[in-house]
Amino acid sequence: MSVLxxxxxxxxxxxxxxxxxxxxxxxxxxxxxxxxxxxxxxxDRRAAEAAAAALDPGGERTLPLSGDVTQPATLQMAVxxxxxxxxxxxxxxxxxxxxxxxxxxxYSPQKWEREFQVNVAGVMNGAQAAYRTFAGRxxxxxxxxxxxxxxxxxxxxxxxxxxxAVINLTRSLAKxxxxxxxxxxxxxxxxxxxxxxxxxxxxLAAETGRTAESLFAGMVPAQLGRHITPREVGQVVAFLLSDxxxxxxxxxxxxxxxxxxx
Ligand SMILES: NC(=O)c1ccc[n+]([C@@H]2O[C@H](COP(=O)([O-])OP(=O)(O)OC[C@H]3O[C@@H](n4cnc5c(N)ncnc54)[C@H](O)[C@@H]3O)[C@@H](O)[C@H]2O)c1
Numbered sequence: 001m002s003v004l005x006x007x008x009x010x011x012x013x014x015x016x017x018x019x020x021x022x023x024x025x026x027x028x029x030x031x032x033x034x035x036x037x038x039x040x041x042x043x044d045r046r047a048a049e050a051a052a053a054a055l056d057p058g059g060e061r062t063l064p065l066s067g068d069v070t071q072p073a074t075l076q077m078a079v080x081x082x083x084x085x086x087x088x089x090x091x092x093x094x095x096x097x098x099x100x101x102x103x104x105x106x107y108s109p110q111k112w113e114r115e116f117q118v119n120v121a122g123v124m125n126g127a128q129a130a131y132r133t134f135a136g137r138x139x140x141x142x143x144x145x146x147x148x149x150x151x152x153x154x155x156x157x158x159x160x161x162x163x164x165a166v167i168n169l170t171r172s173l174a175k176x177x178x179x180x181x182x183x184x185x186x187x188x189x190x191x192x193x194x195x196x197x198x199x200x201x202x203x204l205a206a207e208t209g210r211t212a213e214s215l216f217a218g219m220v221p222a223q224l225g226r227h228i229t230p231r232e233v234g235q236v237v238a239f240l241l242s243d244x245x246x247x248x249x250x251x252x253x254x255x256x257x258x259x260x261x262x
Contacts, residue, residue, distance in 0.1 A: 002030065002033035002034055002235065002238075003235050003239070004030075004033070004034040004235065004238055004239060004242060004244075005034070005035075006033060006034060006035050007034075007035045008034040008035060008238070008239075008242045008243075008244065009031055009034040009035050009036030009091070009238060009241060009242055010034075010035035010036070011035070011036075011037075011087075012031075012035075012036045012037070012090050012091055012241065013036070013037045013038075013039070013082065013083075013086035013087050013088065013089045013090065013091070014031055014036055014037070014038050014039070014089065014090070014091030014092065014093060014241060015038075015039045015041055015078060015079070015082055015089060015091070015092045015093065015126075015129075015130070016028055016031070016038055016039070016040055016041065016093040016095055017041045017042070017067065017069050017075075017093065017094055017095050017096040017122070017126055018041075018042055018043075018069070018095040018096030018097065019038070019040035019041060019042055019048055019051060019064075019095065020040065020042035020043075020044050020045075020046075020047025020048040020050070020051050020064075021042075021044075021047050021051065021194070021195055022192070022194030022195055022196055022230055023095055023144060023189060023192055023194055023230045023233050023234070024040070024042070024051075024093075024095040024096070024230075025040075025051040025054075025055070025230060026192075026229065026230020026231040026232070026233055026234035027093055027095060027230070027233065027234040027237045027238070028040055028051060028052075028055055028062070028234070029055050029230075029231050029234055030231055030234030030235045030237065030238040031091075031234070031237075031238050031241070032055055032056060032061060032062070033238070034238045034242065036061070036091070036238070036241070037061040037062070037086040037087070038056075038061065038062050038063070038086075039062075039063045039064075039065055039078060039081070039082035039085070039086060039089075040052050040062060040063070040064045040065065041065050041066070041067035041069075041075070041078045041096075042064075042065075042066065042067070042096070043066070043067070043068050043096070044066075045064065045065070045066035048064035048065060048066065049064040051064070052064040061086075063081065063082055063085045063086060065077075065078045065081055065082070069094070069096045069118060069121075069122030069123075069125055069126055070117045070118055070121060070122055070125070071125075072125045072128070072129065075125055075126060075129040076129060078129075079129055079132075079133045083133065088133075088137065089130070089133050089134065089139070090134065090137060090138065090139045090140070091139060091140050091141075091142075091241040092126060092127070092129070092130030092139070092140075092141045092142075093141075093142045093143075093144070093237055093241070094122065094123040094126040094127065094141065094142070094143045094144060094166075095144040096118065096122055096126075097118060097119045097122070097144060097146075097162075097196075098114075098115060098118045098119065099115075099156060099159045099196060099199075099200065100114075100115055100156070100158060100159065101155050101156055101200060101203045101204070102155060102156070102157075102158070103155050104155075104157045107157065107158060111158070112158050115158040115159060115162055116158065116161075116162055116165075119159070119162035119163065119165075119166065120162050120165045120166060120169070123143050123166050123169060124169065126141075127141055127143075127169075127173055127184070130182075131177060131180070131182055134180070134182055136180065136181075137181070138181040138182070138183075139181070139182050139183070140182070140183045140184075140185075140240065140241045140242075140245070141173070141182065141183070141184045141185075142184075142185055142186065142187065142237050142240045142241060143166050143169070143170050143184070143185070143186040143187075144166075144186070144187060144189065144233075144237075145163045145166040145167050145170070145186045145187065145188045145252050146159070146163040146188055146189060146190065147188045147189070147190035147254060147256040147259055147260040148160045148163045148190075149162075149163025149164040149165075149166060149167045149188060149252070150164070150167070150188060150252075150254075150260050150262065151259075151260055163188075166186060166252075167186060167188070167252040170184050170185060170186040170250055170251075170252055171250040171252075173250075174249045174250030175250060178249065183245070183246060183248075183249055184249070184250060185240045185245070185248055185249065185250065185251050185252070185253065186251070186252040186253070187233060187236055187237060187240070187252070187253050187254075187255045188252050188253065188254045188255065188256060188260065189228065189233050189255050189256055190221065190228070190254075190255075190256030190257065190259050190260065191219050191220055191221050191227055191228055191256065191257065191259070192227065192228045192229070192230060192233055193227035193228070193229060193230070194230060197216065197219060197227075198212070198216055200219075201213075201215040201216035201219065220257075221256055221257025221258055221259045222258075222259070223257055223258035223259075224257035224258065228255065228256070228257055232255070233255050236253065236255050240253075
């Protein structure tokens with residue numbers, strides 16, 4: 001079931017980065033349910049192909065592509081291929097991101113820089129590619145930030161800082177590009193059942209001696225009492241891509257089951 005009508009994104013072609021698994025794949029699923037078309041861009045092309053095949057078995061409304069958000073040229077190639085196959089783009093979701101669990105005292109400049117390259121420069125590269133291809137037509141960009149960008153969790157200082165940067169970049173671009181009819185918003189998920197959250201649990205297990213399964217099971221929003229699903233995040237993203245969200249601008253909306261009260 002979709003919370004949006006199955007025509008809310010009819011005829012809209014959208015790029016989703018990091019779409020091969022996790023939240024990205026959930027976003028693709030929600031966009032398809034709302035009638036849209038999606039180019040799935042991922043570092044892992046096979047994952048993008050597998051996600052597209054699972055969500056759109058006929059392949060009529062998806063295009064899996066390889067791309068690295070830290071390399072603008074690969075995003076430009078994705079834009080060209082997506083436009084040829086799906087038509088002019090009017091939506092872009094900057095979802096690709098990484099997390100490194102490192103105590104603040106132990107960051108090397110390289111590790112710090114890597115997280116900013118993917119999580120912040122990657123979002124800016126995607127936004128620029130989107131703005132250029134919208135070319136004066138109305139369009140919507142949605143950035144996947146995190147509640148970490150508002151709260152700040154221990155042993156992930158770079159991640160927290162990158163996501164705070166995405167929140168303010170979202171405000172900045174919304175203002176700067178309003179005259180060009182480009183709307184920019186973000187969502188701030190927390191505790192979504194994805195491979196990334198499992199990897200965090202695995203790493204904490206190695207450090208604490210607790211089992212990864214019990215740690216993963218404990219990472220749930222208290223008010224919700226369960227993990228958030230990628231599709232649930234995707235439905236909010238699909239709404240923000242739709243014309244119904246035109247009056248929401250430059251916002252970073254919590255989709256974390258009530259964990260963050262601001
Ligand atoms: N899982 C959560 O609880 C959670 C919470 C808050 C925010 N987020 C954010 O949501 C987004 C997706 O997270 P997820 O949990 O689905 O992660 P994930 O690790 O499960 O999936 C991320 C996908 O992005 C791809 N990717 C990584 N680097 C890339 C690059 N340079 N270029 C292109 N693709 C790349 C990976 O190959 C992978 O397919 C991230 O930005 C993450 O920070 C996740």
